[in-house]
Amino acid sequence: MAASTSKNIVKGGPVARIGLRSVALGYLAILLIFPVIVVFYKAFEDGWSVAWEAVSNPEAQHAIWLTILMVLVAVPINTIFGIACAIVLVRHRFRGRGILNAIIDMPFAISPVVIGLSLIILYGSRDGWFGQDLAAMGIEVIFTPVGMALATMFVSLPFVVREVVPVLEEIGDDQEQAAATLGAGPWQTFWRITLPSIRWGVTYGVVLATARALGEFGAVSVVSGRVAGSTETLPVYLRRVFESFNEAGTYAAAVVLALLALIVLAAMNLIQRRDRAILAGAGVAAEATVVPHTDVPDEKESA
Amino acid sequence: MVLLPIAAVTATSLEGGLGAFWKAVTADQAVAALKLTVLASVIVVVINVVSGTAIAWVLVRDEFPGKRFVNSLVDLPFALPTVVAGLVLLALYGDNGILGISGVSFTKVGVVMALLFVTLPFVIRSVQPVLMELDTDMEEAAASLGARPWTIFRRIILPNLAPAIIAGAALAFARAVGEFGALVLISGNIPFDTEVSAVYIFSQIESANMESAAAVSVVLLAISVGMLFLIKLLGRWTVRHGR
Numbered sequence: 143m144a145a146s147t148s149k150n151i152v153k154g155g156p157v158a159r160i161g162l163r164s165v166a167l168g169y170l171a172i173l174l175i176f177p178v179i180v181v182f183y184k185a186f187e188d189g190w191s192v193a194w195e196a197v198s199n200p201e202a203q204h205a206i207w208l209t210i211l212m213v214l215v216a217v218p219i220n221t222i223f224g225i226a227c228a229i230v231l232v233r234h235r236f237r238g239r240g241i242l243n244a245i246i247d248m249p250f251a252i253s254p255v256v257i258g259l260s261l262i263i264l265y266g267s268r269d270g271w272f273g274q275d276l277a278a279m280g281i282e283v284i285f286t287p288v289g290m291a292l293a294t295m296f297v298s299l300p301f302v303v304r305e306v307v308p309v310l311e312e313i314g315d316d317q318e319q320a321a322a323t324l325g326a327g328p329w330q331t332f333w334r335i336t337l338p339s340i341r342w343g344v345t346y347g348v349v350l351a352t353a354r355a356l357g358e359f360g361a362v363s364v365v366s367g368r369v370a371g372s373t374e375t376l377p378v379y380l381r382r383v384f385e386s387f388n389e390a391g392t393y394a395a396a397v398v399l400a401l402l403a404l405i406v407l408a409a410m411n412l413i414q415r416r417d418r419a420i421l422a423g424a425g426v427a428a429e430a431t432v433v434p435h436t437d438v439p440d441e442k443e444s445a
Numbered sequence: 446m447v448l449l450p451i452a453a454v455t456a457t458s459l460e461g462g463l464g465a466f467w468k469a470v471t472a473d474q475a476v477a478a479l480k481l482t483v484l485a486s487v488i489v490v491v492i493n494v495v496s497g498t499a500i501a502w503v504l505v506r507d508e509f510p511g512k513r514f515v516n517s518l519v520d521l522p523f524a525l526p527t528v529v530a531g532l533v534l535l536a537l538y539g540d541n542g543i544l545g546i547s548g549v550s551f552t553k554v555g556v557v558m559a560l561l562f563v564t565l566p567f568v569i570r571s572v573q574p575v576l577m578e579l580d581t582d583m584e585e586a587a588a589s590l591g592a593r594p595w596t597i598f599r600r601i602i603l604p605n606l607a608p609a610i611i612a613g614a615a616l617a618f619a620r621a622v623g624e625f626g627a628l629v630l631i632s633g634n635i636p637f638d639t640e641v642s643a644v645y646i647f648s649q650i651e652s653a654n655m656e657s658a659a660a661v662s663v664v665l666l667a668i669s670v671g672m673l674f675l676i677k678l679l680g681r682w683t684v685r686h687g688r
Contacts, residue, residue, distance in 0.1 A: 158594065159507060160657060162499060162502065162503060162507070163507050163509060164498070165501050166503040166504075166513065167502045167503070169496050169499075169500065170500065170515060170518065170519070172559060173558075173565060174519075174521055174565070175516060175518070175532075175561055176537055177533035177534055177536070177537045177562075178521070178525075178533060180533055180536045180537045181529065181532070181533045184536055191462045196499065198643055244673070244674075244677060245448060248447050248451070248670070248673070249447065249667040250616070250620070250673075251485070251619045251623070251665060251666075251670055251672065251673045252451075252623060252669065253622070253623025253624070253625060253642075253643045253646070253662070253665055253669070254623065254625055254626070254643075255623070255625050255643045255646045255647050255650075256454060256643075256646065256662040256663075256665060256666060257450065258625070258650070259451060259454060259646065259650055259655070259659060259662055260450030260451065260453050260454045260662075262650065262658070263450075263453040263456075263655065264449065264450060264453045271453060280535070295446075296446070296447070296450070299446070299447070313649070325506070332489060334636070350523065351602050353523060353524045354523075356526060357525065357526025357529070357626070358514050358526075358552070358626075359526065359527055359528045359530070359625065359626035359629075360527075360626050360643065360647075361623035363625075364474075364647065364650055375525075375529040376526075377526050377529075377626065380528050380529070380532070381528055381630065384532065386628060393532075393536075394534065396529045396533070397534050399525070399526045399528075400525060400529055402531070403521070403524040403525040403526065404524070406493060406522060406524040407517065407518075407520055407524045410520055410524070413627045418508065421523060425616060439518075442548050
């Protein structure tokens with residue numbers, strides 16, 4: 143692999159190398175690092191107590207709770223669906239497999255606002271396709287947490303599938319077949335053979351889906367009706383307090399979201415490092431962080 | 446779960462017939478929004494192609510202290526909620542921001558910056574693994590035959606990276622076209638100026654103008670699904686020619 147030969151790589155002159163390095167790092171600093179530092183600075187500018195008060199009011203508390211609820215509903219469902227879907231895509235050959243493959247990626251290509259619109263058209267209680275029947279049964283979808291959960295599920299749908307598919311392809315089905323010849327049933331094979339080998343792919347997909355579900359704004363804004371203290375998730379709450387010029391509240395909410403994002407980021411890195419050890423470059427996700435062996439001594443993640 | 450919503454949007458957009466659809470899509474404000482969306486997305490993709498390839502290069506071939514930290518940082522835009530992304534850019538580069546630069550918030554520059562933030566990882570994460578797998582034998586051979594670094598890059602490295610760059614660019618484009626959260630705060634959503642299609646659709650939904658919202662949605666869908674289709678074709682092409 144190229145990684146081990148990185149010592150004798152053609153690098154160009156030192157001036158060009160350091161120039162390119164500074165430009166690349168400078169770009170990242172301007173676009174990523176400075177802005178994130180600023181949020182923390184702004185939030186705690188007036189002291190800890192102001193920031194704490196801003197997130198401890200009932201509306202903010204409710205928004206935080208609802209955001210976590212959305213994650214707890216959407217992510218497990220997507221995980222189970224994602225694993226099943228990935229196994230079907232990799233282990234079975236059938237008509238329409240290509241189409242299914244393309245459909246699963248669709249949520250990545252559709253604007254969240256459009257996703258929200260489609261849910262209103264389908265489930266709106268006044269003139270939605272299914273909304274009227276559901277309303278007659280007493281189930282309201284739009285402007286309730288049910289619709290918000292649907293929207294969150296939709297936007298975070300592809301992550302687990304996309305992370306598990308390359309791992310399944312990489313490990314092949316030798317072990318599964320061996321298990322079957324030794325008399326293991328399908329469930330036993332899945333629990334004892336398949337799941338342990340794909341677990342890091344699954345975990346990585348779950349982390350990505352969680353990040354997306356936590357931060358989803360467009361689709362949730364459209365279907366929630368954005369009722370304060372009732373159907374507001376944290377990102378939606380953030381926008382409202384921002385527009386009412388409540389700066390302390392805005393940055394406090396932003397810090398909560400940014401902290402959650404940093405936890406997610408740290409988790410992504412931990413998992414990728416394990417991936418590297420176990421799979422040595424199976425999927426794209428794993429390969430992305432395979433760092434050359436001549437690497438500098440480990441930097442402690444500041445995240 | 447996925448197809449039904451798309452069918453619903455398409456059906457609603459055609460409820461008033463093709464004439465109504467055309468009228469909704471060609472309304473002045475809708476056209477202005479679509480133009481800005483496509484223009485900003487194209488600019489963002491071009492910048493991403495250059496900066497993304499450069500950053501991927503630095504992360505794979507260069508050695509410097511803190512490289513692993515920078516590498517993990519690249520995923521930040523995927524982890525950070527988009528509304529927060531818009532807010533942080535506003536806090537830093539807004540008129541009352543810390544740097545006190547004017548001309549970013551509530552302008553097209555702000556739109557492009559927000560889109561650059563959210564699409565940053567796509568090209569990098571797509572190019573990085575390919576660059577890692579790329580053997581340096583060819584580059585060394587070219588260098589020993591007297592090729593200059595720029596020639597080596599153009600004739601040997603770039604052709605090898607092209608499929609990955611294009612795939613990353615397509616994903617970034619699809620994301621940029623549909624982005625909403627990051628733009629709501631920083632763009633100011635001024636019609637005919639900084640309003641992108643996703644924001645326009647949102648305002649149409651708010652004013653209960655579902656047919657018009659659906660019509661513009663269909664156009665956006667067509668643009669991004671077309672992109673997705675292109676990635677698939679390219680992926681197939683890469684598999685056939687790359688091995």
